[in-house]
Amino acid sequence: MEWVYSEEVKDHFINPRNVFIDEGAFDYDAKSVVGNIKCGDEMAFYIKVDKNKNTILDCRWKTYGCASAIASTSVLSEKVKGMTLDEAYDISPRDLAKDLGGLPEHKIHCSVLGDKALRAAIDNYYERNGMSGKIRKEKAKVICKCMNVTDQEIENAVTEGANTYLELQEHTKLGAVCGQCKEEAIKLLEKYRKEHF
Amino acid sequence: MSTRQVYMDNNATTPLHPEVKKAIIEGIDIFGNASSLHSFGRRARKHIEKARKTVTSFIGAEPDELIFVGSGSEANNTVLNIFACKCPVCNSKKACTKEIITSVVEHPCILRTSECLIGKGLSVLYVGVDQFGKIDMELIKEMITDKTGLVSIMMANNEIGTIMDIKKIANMAHARGALFHTDAAQAVGKIPVNVVGLDVDFLTLSAHKTYGPKGIGALYIKKGTPFCPMIYGGHQERGRRAGTENTLGIVGLGKAVEMLTKEMAEDTAKILDLKLKLKAGIEESVPDIYFNGHPDDCLPGTLNVSFIGAEGESILLHLDLAGIAVSTGSACASGSLDPSHVLLATGTSAEKAHGSIRFSLGRENTKEDVDYVLEKLPGIIAGIRSISTAYDGRKK
Numbered sequence: 001m002e003w004v005y006s007e008e009v010k011d012h013f014i015n016p017r018n019v020f021i022d023e024g025a026f027d028y029d030a031k032s033v034v035g036n037i038k039c040g041d042e043m044a045f046y047i048k049v050d051k052n053k054n055t056i057l058d059c060r061w062k063t064y065g066c067a068s069a070i071a072s073t074s075v076l077s078e079k080v081k082g083m084t085l086d087e088a089y090d091i092s093p094r095d096l097a098k099d100l101g102g103l104p105e106h107k108i109h110c111s112v113l114g115d116k117a118l119r120a121a122i123d124n125y126y127e128r129n130g131m132s133g134k135i136r137k138e139k140a141k142v143i144c145k146c147m148n149v150t151d152q153e154i155e156n157a158v159t160e161g162a163n164t165y166l167e168l169q170e171h172t173k174l175g176a177v178c179g180q181c182k183e184e185a186i187k188l189l190e191k192y193r194k195e196h197f
Numbered sequence: 198m199s200t201r202q203v204y205m206d207n208n209a210t211t212p213l214h215p216e217v218k219k220a221i222i223e224g225i226d227i228f229g230n231a232s233s234l235h236s237f238g239r240r241a242r243k244h245i246e247k248a249r250k251t252v253t254s255f256i257g258a259e260p261d262e263l264i265f266v267g268s269g270s271e272a273n274n275t276v277l278n279i280f281a282c283k284c285p286v287c288n289s290k291k292a293c294t295k296e297i298i299t300s301v302v303e304h305p306c307i308l309r310t311s312e313c314l315i316g317k318g319l320s321v322l323y324v325g326v327d328q329f330g331k332i333d334m335e336l337i338k339e340m341i342t343d344k345t346g347l348v349s350i351m352m353a354n355n356e357i358g359t360i361m362d363i364k365k366i367a368n369m370a371h372a373r374g375a376l377f378h379t380d381a382a383q384a385v386g387k388i389p390v391n392v393v394g395l396d397v398d399f400l401t402l403s404a405h406k407t408y409g410p411k412g413i414g415a416l417y418i419k420k421g422t423p424f425c426p427m428i429y430g431g432h433q434e435r436g437r438r439a440g441t442e443n444t445l446g447i448v449g450l451g452k453a454v455e456m457l458t459k460e461m462a463e464d465t466a467k468i469l470d471l472k473l474k475l476k477a478g479i480e481e482s483v484p485d486i487y488f489n490g491h492p493d494d495c496l497p498g499t500l501n502v503s504f505i506g507a508e509g510e511s512i513l514l515h516l517d518l519a520g521i522a523v524s525t526g527s528a529c530a531s532g533s534l535d536p537s538h539v540l541l542a543t544g545t546s547a548e549k550a551h552g553s554i555r556f557s558l559g560r561e562n563t564k565e566d567v568d569y570v571l572e573k574l575p576g577i578i579a580g581i582r583s584i585s586t587a588y589d590g591r592k593k
Contacts, residue, residue, distance in 0.1 A: 004514070013514065019584045033586065038547040040508065040528045040536065042586045064587035066510035066529035110529060176535075 006101035009071040016070050018077035020046055020060035028060070030128055032120030034148060035113050038177060041065035043073065045117035049085070049125055056080050056088055061117065068107040072096040073114030085122050089136065091115050093171075094160060109170045116148075143184055146177035151188055158192040165189065203566045206522045207406075207498060207559030208355050208383060213449070214408035214560075220452035221410065224445055231442045232433065241444045248451025252415055255454045256400065257391035264416050264434040265447050269382035269403030270306035272416035273349075275427040275438070276378045276399045277310045280346050281317045282425040295346025296320040300332055301542045302359075303351050304380060308538075324350075329491035330359035330543050338369055345375040349399075352384035356526060356539040356555060357490030358499025360388060367396045376422065382406050382414075386457050387465060387496045398422045404446065408560065409453030413446030464560045469497035471567050472558050476500055478571040483578050485588070487549060489540060498558035501526075503540075503549040506588025507581040512554055515577040521570055526553035548587065 003010050020026060028046040035042040041064055048058040059080055061073050075096050080088045093112045097103040103111060119136070126134045140150035149172045157171035165182065168189050169175055175182050204212070213221075224244065229237030231245050246260070253263045266272045280297055299311055301323045311321045324337045332350060341348060348370040353360045367377040378399035381390055386407030392400055400417040404410055418424055418437070430439025479486060479502060489501040504512060509527025516523055526537030528551060535541075536550035545553075556570070582588040 004517075013511075014518065016584060021583055037551070037587050040547070040551045044586045062584055062586045064506065064508055064585045066508055066527065067514050068529075070511065070584070 005067060005071070005103065005107070008075075008099070008101040009067060009103070012071035012074035012100070013067045016074040018058075018060050018074070020044065020062045026058075026060050030121050030125035032117050032124050034117045034120050035065075036146060036177065037064055041069050041110065041113055043069070043113040043117040045073075045114070045121040047080075047118070047121045047125060051129075054085050056083055056085065059118075059121075061114065063113070065113065066107075066110050068103055068110035069113055071100055072103070072111035073117075075099045076114045076118060080118065085125070085134075089119055089122055091118070092156065092160075106170060109173050112172065116153075143188065144172070144174035144181040146181075147173045147175075149174035149181075154185060154188045155192045155196075158189060159196055162189070163193070201520045201569060203521045203562070203569055205556045205558055205562065205566070205570065206524050208358075208496075208555065208557035209524055210405045210411070211408045211559050212561060213410065214453055214456050216456050217409055217449050217452045221445055221449050224448040227444050227448070229444075231444060232431065241442070244451075245442055245444060245447050248447045248454075251451045251458075252402075252454045253417075255390075255458055256385070256402070256417060257393045258417050259420065261435065262392075262417055262420055264418065264438045265442060265450070266414050266416055266438055267412055267440075267443070269380065269401050269406070269414045270304075271427070272401035272403075272414050273304070273306045273378075273380055274310050275416060276347070276349065276401070277307065277314060278427050279423065279425045281314050281319055284425070296322065296342075296344045297347045297349065298322045298324060298337065298340055298345055298375075299349045300324045300326065300351070302326050302330060302354055302356075302539045303349070304355060304382070307349060307351070307380060320344075326359075326542050328544050329494075330354055330357045330489075330539065331491060331494070332361050332366060334362065334365065337366060341369050341373045341375060343373055345370070345373055347376045347378060349378040349380070352379045352381040352390065353388065353496050354490070354539060355383045356537055357501045357543070358383075358496035358557075359491040360384070360494040360496065363397065364395050371396065383496060386453075386461060387498065392417055392419070404450035404453055407453055407457060410446050410449040413443055413450050415450065460560070465497045468558050468560065468562065471562055471564065472498055472500050472556075474564070475556060475558070475567045475570060476502075478567065479574065482571060482575040487545075489543065489545060489549075489553060496557075498562075500556040500558075501540075501553060502556070503545065503553045504578050504582075505549070505552060506585045507552050507578050508585075509536075509552055509554060511581050512552070512577060515581065516554075516570075516573065519573045519577070521573060524555045524557075526555070527551045 029049045031046045033044045044062045046060040050057050123135045140152040162168040162171045229241040231241040249260050253260050325333050370377040376398040379397050380401045382403040385402040398419045403414040428439045485505040487503045509525030510529040513525045526540050528536045540550040
């Protein structure tokens with residue numbers, strides 16, 4: 001019988017790659033935790049970096065999340081090895097969904113946590129190694145404090161096709177906890193829609 | 198995919214009872230329109246009225262107090278919409294422009310309809326529940342006033358199985374001159390339901406929750422109660438629900454209820470026994486769990502449990518790969534961003550709600566099914582927890 005998601009999702013869901021199981025067994029240079037269990041998912045990402053080439057040598061992750069979150073992060077963890085930090089920073093949830101043979105539209109928002117955690121881990125690496133100038137997060141303004149969603153991410157979501165506040169929520173998960181950022185998010189949504197379309 | 202299949206999602210829907218299947222197959226050629234006077238029509242009419250008698254006698258009603266509808270959702274929509282009707286001809290005038298009281302744990306077909314009524318200018322009040330999912334009796338007593346037109350409270354909750362004190366709430370409503378409706382879609386066939394004993398004015402039931410076919414439900418309307426149809430047209434169901442009768446569906450519902458008359462007591466005792474085995478087995482083999490719902494006043498087959506540190510959709514899909522069918526209160530399985538409104542209403546944390554699984558057992562489940570679930574479940578939970586940021590092996 002056909003599974004609810006693609007075969008690729010199933011494969012990574014059943015056998016997730018590069019999972020951080022044993023704290024002592026992986027020597028990492030930077031780490032991050034993003035998301036919020038209250039919202040149904042949380043992600044931790046650990047990276048080991050080649051300090052001369054600025055490339056990712058290895059990585060591990062852990063999540064409290066659904067099948068799409070597990071599969072997309074598992075795919076991501078294979079993809080980033082050998083990439084430069086800059087290349088890794090630019091991976092989008094759409095890239096991962098493509099690698100997974102597609103995800104249903106309402107599951108895209110479940111897959112945003114992996115790449116977000118990866119970017120936070122890269123920023124953490126810059127911070128730990130006196131390279132704060134490279135941190136991109138600081139350039140972006142956090143709009144949703146609960147889910148740590150920035151104006152840049154809202155812009156990305158708009159370019160990826162979010163037309164309404166609900167669609168913006170589906171892409172970014174913003175406003176799902178306290179909802180205080182709704183007004184500002186809607187203003188940005190309209191602003192970016194005017195700029196891009 | 199596993200070869201063994203264990204279906205424990207009977208609150209979502211049930212398989213057809215073999216006798217129901219037989220009755221439907223035997224009735225497949227009853228094509229006449231029950232409104233026609235000729236023999237073809239009369240044949241259909243005979244089957245419909247036989248089913249009506251079976252269903253009404255099972256719930257303690259008179260045959261003319263029951264209409265067949267397309268679903269439990271339709272029955273619930275019909276009742277609530279009576280109170281929004283402003284047409285000058287129907288006999289619901291004394292019911293309209295009033296206030297409605299319902300609860301925060303109702304099925305979406307009540308909650309969404311009530312939101313629509315607010316849009317139509319009605320006032321809707323929502324009573325809360327305690328940690329076990331029971332209606333707050335002190336609060337509802339205060340809420341019901343002379344302004345209240347209808348109180349609608351489900352008989353048993355679909356997600357956690359908590360059984361409400363319907364008779365007490367119906368009495369409260371009647372004491373203030375309000376009508377009382379109960380959505381008994383989950384209760385009929387699982388616990389005894391008698392409309393006279395419970396003193397209700399409207400009662401909703403659904404065939405597919407109790408081994409009958411999909412697409413057929415029924416609404417009990419106490420004699421003399423103000424009513425207004427939701428679907429207008431022909432004179433079917435004494436003008437209370439237009440549309441040519443779903444004869445086969447009605448035959449299926451009638452047979453399903455006939456089988457309940459014969460088998461319900463024995464089946465529910467067996468189902469309860471299996472659920473308690475499952476509950477004890479989970480308690481023994483999986484640490485860091487919480488059971489949701491009322492410890493005693495609970496539907497016999499419903500077991501809702503939260504697994505700390507494991508997300509519900511992941512659990513559901515791993516169980517599915519093992520051939521076991523359940524449901525979850527996690528947001529990730531619902532298409533919305535919010536976890537179960539029922540669990541949140543009981544004060545359960547969002548984390549526990551996201552990690553909740555509902556096992557709902559039915560008449561086809563066996564001891565071997567329970568053993569199989571207990572064989573698979575601990576490993577699945579441990580596996581999910583091993584990659585979880587939200588589990589550190591608290592108790593071990």
